[in-house]
Amino acid sequence: MHFPDTLDFLLHQVCHLHHHRVRQVFESLGLYRGQPPILRILWDEEGLTHNELALRLHVTPATMSRTLQRMEKAGFLMRKPDPADQRVSRVYLTGHGRAVQEQVQQALQRIEADTFAGFTAEELTILRGYLERIRGNLWRATEEKDPC
Amino acid sequence: MHFPDTLDFLLHQVCHLHHHRVRQVFESLGLYRGQPPILRILWDEEGLTHNELALRLHVTPATMSRTLQRMEKAGFLMRKPDPADQRVSRVYLTGHGRAVQEQVQQALQRIEADTFAGFTAEELTILRGYLERIRGNLWRATEEKDPC
């Protein structure tokens, strides 16, 4: 690398490697990066609408629609129309979607253990604070409609 | 959110928001998220091969090939065959690719300022250390060929 790492580029690299690690760990379960967070929500609460899921995970309805399609096709969940509103469809787990819970939780713990290996409890607390501040910073920055 | 944020999910959210911010800031320059790092390298050193660029940025040749195609089409760079080896093509900036340097640098500084707003110099040093450790952790984890 010919130019020194900016902190921002370092964050970019961490993101890239994190994505790669997630991909690697979930591959054998037939799950892709965007899918485990959806399962986590549904294990806790089935019957949510597409929109509710999209809002929870801060992605667009278009993204959610497509991911849910793929997960339904892969057998993790099913979508049923809401009897009270024909525009709405609600999302429910299949048996397979429920059956993978233990494995997915273990996979998530594995990723977390890998990512933060060697950090003391105090360091993890400090790091959490830093990441929360960064999240807040970025959230505010993207919400301000740029005049440029 | 019905389950508490794990640190890992917090990192996931930071990545997502960071991507979004980068997208937002570069939109007006006609650049997409993966493209500014390529320009940064080329401002410093033109004539690199596809493979060299891919290795520098830790992406696959397929990804680099496609991104370069798009950037050439958008007018930022051009690719020329290497006279010594017909498999190789080398990447050079166009006038436009050079002309946007100042604006791109400013955009990058803007993202950095937004992301780390409110951090003291000491905190930034600690954060850098943490991110470097995380990068190393993830790098090692992905390189180990998982037996699972």
Place this chain on the structure above:
DNA sequence: CGGTATTATTTAGCCGGCTAATCATTAGTC
């Protein structure tokens, strides 16, 4: 009640990630 506005989901197309396969070129070996 009729007309307009809003909403929920989907599709198309762009982007950057990946893997796998392909093709032409080059390197290596006998």
Place this chain on the structure above:
DNA sequence: GACTAATGATTAGCCGGCTAAATAATACCG
């Protein structure tokens, strides 16, 4: 020199992001 192995770039297809547009259903207002 002939053959095989390796290499560089590309394409196809999958994924998750986005925006824009579309369609059908529902809400709202006069």
